[in-house]
Amino acid sequence: MINNIIFSYVTFLYFGAFILYLLMLLTGRRTPGRLATMTLVATMIAHAGGIVLRWLESYKMGFGRAPLSNLYESLVFFSWTVALIYLLFERRTKNKSLGIVAALIAFLAIAYASFSPSVNDRIQPLIPALQSNWLIAHVVTCFLGYAAFSLSFGLSIIYLIKSKDPVHRGPEDGQAFRFPDQNVIDELNHQMVAFGFIMLTLGIITGSVWAHSAWGSYWSWDPKETWSLITWLVYAALLHSRFTRGWQGRRIALMNIFGFACVLFTYFGVNYLPGLHSYAT
């Protein structure tokens, strides 16, 4: 399939972007940073093209459906959303220092999809439970949320690195190639978490409305549902703890990392628990 071939090239390109962002941070030169952004933009566009092709191919096979229905397709889409949200973030903040994390996560997700023998990359028709208009809304909102939480995880790591080295000691060539100040990271991270939280909320809401028509109940305490709620509660606690004394900065960064662990478990770990969401494996 052409889409699979595109995705394998895209995998290497994400790795290339990661190396370029790394070079940028190590050398502090402008050129690798620019090249990194250009590579990432081109890769993200090619990646989108691959997803569209896969969609079209499913129509040629006679059962057109959005490419968002199994682990392979979700990983491919997740990788793309990470690249997309990061690029929008870079454009808005004019800072490239988070690029290394974004490119790495995008690379790891699509590499796992492309190269793991346990992940089936064939286009298969939708089973009856997945034939719903809610599929696209549910998967897109959930993965936008996951992507934002991944980038927020990256920002938290940067925050913690920065707190070990509060006096700036990095490259001097231009603002864009350095880590921002801690309070700026903290604020950006808050916005990233807020965006992810809203998307996760919408993901849970759409999933819940869908479950009501597919399974007859908007909430069944299925492990995936429960873990998405756990993730939601952790980030809700995080968003509130900003307003309580003694819970700023470092503690929030640590809580953020815990929140991301919950995201990972909701995405992957739940497959080891029995439940209704088994098509995502």
Next chain:
Amino acid sequence: MQNTDKSLWSVFSSIKLAVILLILIAVTSIAGTLLPQHEGAAEFITGLHPAAQSLWRFMALGDLYHSWWFRLLLFALALNLMFCTVKRLPGALKIYKTPLKADMQKPFEGLPADRTVSVACTTAEASKKVSGILRKRYSRMEYKDSAGSLFFASEKGRLSVFGVHMVHVSVLLILAGALIGSFLGFQAYVNIPEGKAIDTVYLRSTKKPLDLGFVVQCNAFDVEFYETGSPKEYRSELVFLSGNSEPEKAVVRVNHPASHNGITFYQATYGTMPGGMVRLRVERKDEPGLEEIVEASAGVKTTLPGGGGMVRILDIRDRFIDKGAAVLLSVDTPGEKEITFWIFENPDAVRSRLPAPMALSRKFDPSAAEPFQFQFVDMERRYYTGLQANKDPGVSLVWGGFIVMTVGFLLAFFHPHRRIRIRIAPTGGKTAISITGWSKRNPIGLEREVQAILSEITRGVLNPQKDA
């Protein structure tokens, strides 16, 4: 007394309590995904120490999400949300109602130098430009001329002060909807064979029957498959019959339920069951070569080949120890006692599982009724549709909660409350334009906006030919 009231109030309306409750609910929810629940729990606790067992029962750990203490946590969260709303809503209302005032010197005190630009045009020209920019960007603009200086104030997103409160109220709505659903609703299931009708469903929780008050008939059930062999569609054609009103037809598919009298039917599962007819290969030991296929129906006596015997089917099991069908036959030969025995769809599979009874008991001997020898060929199988039947009067409250929550989030995060103030003051032949902003949240976004307005102002008044 007054004091304790006050401290209780402040504890229950505190954000700290909210954080603690959210984390407690998260942690206990994790436990619920790790401990065996429902059916699995009964087996699990038999291996525990008696003391642990009674603790397990007291804490209702086998149905953790419906246990008294988990509900208590949710109730505490609801109280916390209510107290928070009561405590903070008046402040939000006050902000919402306070009129925007233009002439305020205070926000401009101690302003960084880069927030003021000096331009070589009159205050009137600058004022025209500034009001143009503000009107374009903001829905509200106030203006005041005070002691030679001109003051502008603009704002947007005033409604967003209610965003957080809407989200909090929405959680209460959802919890209330869930509570109503759990008290006044039910979840039940029923299997209906094709062509048959039922008027009773079975509760999921207690397995007890529940009278629907009307009849559901399944006219047909269909499964469609893709070329790959995976299922494409399950479809039940139902008719609802209640009292003397018109029969109501409905098609139920996965993701497409149908409702009648407030009860909603969902396609949950399907299966096959014996239709009643079994085809048997019958040989006679006394007449080698005589072999016939006999179609026997449940409860009806069928004549065996060569005469001198009748067979009757007493029982059909679709899945006997998961090794295919089992049929209980009764053979009546003149002058002999009636003999009953089982024959199997896969006798070899049953033999390997139950070697001793198969070898010893006459009950499992297909040639028990001399001189006949029986073999299972196939049988009629009929589909049954497995429906989930639910009633949930709380669901519309939950949907309402979802809508309020979505709107609240969008208001709070994507439409933040922002104020921009601009002062134009003549200073020694030139005109000084100062700008300051205020935002409840997102200081970085505010900073970006202030910079954008500032650069628009300098571009505008430094290139006056554009306005001409």
